[in-house]
Amino acid sequence: MGITRVLTGALLALGIAAAPAAADSTPSPSASEDGQAPTRAGTSFRTATEIEQEQQATASGSTGDYLYWSFPADAGQRPNVRATVKLPQTHTAETWQLDVYDGLRRRQSCQYGAQTRTAAEGTASVELACILRTVRSWSEPWANDPLPGTYYIRLTVVNLADSDLGQPVNAEVHVDSKGIGGSAAVDGSLAEPLVPGAAVKAEAESGSGSGSGSDEDTSSKSAVLSSLEPDDGWSSGWWSDRWVWTAVGGALAALAGVGGYALTRGSGRPTRVPPNV
């Protein structure tokens, strides 16, 4: 996965350097451009605003709103979701919570991070974090391990005084992830990432595929439940650095074998053979 990512990165860098329009707009492909970072949030799973990893999404809302975003996470990544809520100037103590759900709307546990925090009266902001488990490429159907696909973030106040309801707040959400690499490379893979509406989307694409339209047309015109994928597409799942370890291990074993063999031969002739033979 590391190598593919490096290669794609290099290709992308080449592509950006070659495209004059892109080159003079921003020098780096960071999500700082105005049009890119979403400035709103959805209000349900169905309407969740899609964000990419590494993007700083912002939204203004009211205390008591349920703010939803969704982001893609691929196998081998350990997503780290951070949220900051800027509270109104005057408020009483209120408890905010960050929940993460997977593509099947199952709640995902956080390994570390303050998922729930109470902002004391008058505090200007509250910061929340959730570090998920590592996303695996496969798990048994009865497990709820994180799988590649869409993840939903829900940010809301879970405990508040009635008088604070409806007060304006601003929220910022940022998702990045740590590449865990080969130590998390498991066998097996899903045919489709855990993206809601995957089957419907596939049908729509195959149905209109005979016409002139490219699949880009059909997928973006009609509303879909989730249209996100990682920057470099979903990983096919066959590559991991286990191949390197195993190959290097094999080569070292061969060398050691040759060494061991050479040791038994000594230098030159065997000792028990008389020199005059």
Place this chain on the structure above:
Amino acid sequence: MLAALTAGIAFPVGAVADETEQAAPKVELVLDVSGSMRTADIDGGTRMAAAKQAFNEVLDATPEEVQLGIRTLGANYRGNDRKTGCTDTAQLYPVGPLDRTEAKTAVATLVPTGWTPIGPALQKAAGDFGDGDGTRRIVLISDGEDTCQPLDPCEVAREIAAQGIGLTIDTLGLVPDAKTRDQLSCIADATGGTYTSVQHKEELTDRVGQLVDRAADPVVTPVAIEGAAQCAQAPSLKSGLYTDREEFGQQRWYKVDVDPGQELRASVSVAADRAVNPDYGVLLRAVTTHGREIVRGEAAGNGRTDVISTGLRYPKAESDDDTATAETVCLQVTNSYSAAAGVKTSPGLPLELTVDVVDGPSRASDVASFGLGRGWWLLGALVLTGFVAGLLWGWVSRWRVAVWRTN
């Protein structure tokens, strides 16, 4: 990548405008024009002036594809007769393609006048949208509680949500008093909308603009279905997004056909659209037609919530037999919401179900990817094995040479 991203972002917006297959999103602004709107407590101006200014700015910024309408409540009847006052709601501008000048002129004529019949206004507003699929949104701006009891606007909102699909009511309160807040937030919760308390002109403009923009986002409209009490009578579902209603303690059954080698993915969320007790849960079971449970998804929670959701996956194994037919999997949804006495139990809680039948996953034959190894222990073990093998090979060949020489 930049080019691809901008293309991806720009596409849906442009596409909706010239593409008729995606139904146009419809928004109706419902404005309270009751006598109390004359109060001058928003940034020094009257509430009405703030609302008018907000409307003007929002009308200018409304996205092309949104069909916008305006309805007033309490705008015409001055008298004291409660019965007449409580039917005083009129459509100021019909929901349809927006003529900005006309709409603005209509708004300019408004003068704060009468009662606050929120309930009847919502009922009428729901009828203003006509037929069609697209998303529908009502934005209600009010400065006081409904003066036309016993028709509870909150119940009205819940009933509207139960009959129409994808209709959301967002409410904005212009006074921060407890009664107005409770009523408006109840209306919002009943339809999955939001409640905002507004104290400044700018907030009002921003929020209304934001809500109208939100309506312009293309959203998948769920298909309304009705689950059965038993699997045998359950409706058969294909991949898609569905909505249903489920009362407290009720069971809902659905059926899905899964071919060998395919995987069923189902997720369900049950929303709390009324005051419920703070401990709740949802259970989704996949059951064979004979009643054996295959897999389940369960979730429980406590505290304030909009929804509780869970999901499950069921990959049906490949079959060598070519004649193998699809298996019918029954999905059972139950919830453990409860409510205090006096809370209405019907219509039931909104239930959303997504079903995806996709190709099955490839089986894992080992824990590690392709059974490959990794780490220093692996290298150590391989080097040691190689070394020992080399030694043995060397000794064996020496011994063979020695034996050959002695013979």
